[in-house]
Amino acid sequence: MSTWLLYAILAAVSAAMVSIFGKVGLQNIDANTATAVRAIIMAIFLIGVVAYEGNLSKMPEIIGEKKTFLFIILSGLAGATSWLFYFLALKVGKVSQVAPIDKFSVVIATILAVIFFGEKLSMLNGIGVALIAIGVVLTAL
Incomplete structure (x- = not known):
């Protein structure tokens, strides 16, 4: 590992x-x-x-x-x-709602890293970030 x-x-x-x-x-x-x-x-x-x-x-x-x-x-x-x-x-x-929404920071940080640092995302990375965003929305409902 x-x-x-x-x-x-x-x-x-x-x-x-x-x-x-x-x-x-x-x-x-x-x-x-x-x-x-x-x-x-x-x-x-x-x-x-x-x-x-x-x-x-x-x-x-x-x-x-x-x-x-x-x-x-x-x-x-x-x-x-x-x-x-x-x-x-x-x-x-509820912890079960707050904690996942807090993790939307992963999506925001990734977008900002692409914009400010020119970091590249693979297709797999992009799908993963999109799934995190979808998960955040689903936990908020």
Whole structure:
């Protein structure tokens, strides 16, 4: 199995657990506050991972690269808004509907990658993305 595939599968399993744990945890609290607490926990965990790897000294390097840092900031803001909306949707909706609709991001990201990066899709890839879009519509109904 390719390394990227293993990591992608682990990411999918982890993301699924975000939905399950989040839905249980959101029952009696504000979704935005829960998202903030989640972000703090994630930051502490990730700083621990970077420290364990011995890469804390590389942080100023990222901050020093203006373009890189700008896009890391924009990515962080996009991620934060995604989390806010995701937890708000989970608070009031069903996991079985919210999670698949959230995965419409796969379709949007693929389209944007074609437009901005010139990535090419094979016929099989295109069919797969179209099926994801159809699946999103079907789960929303």
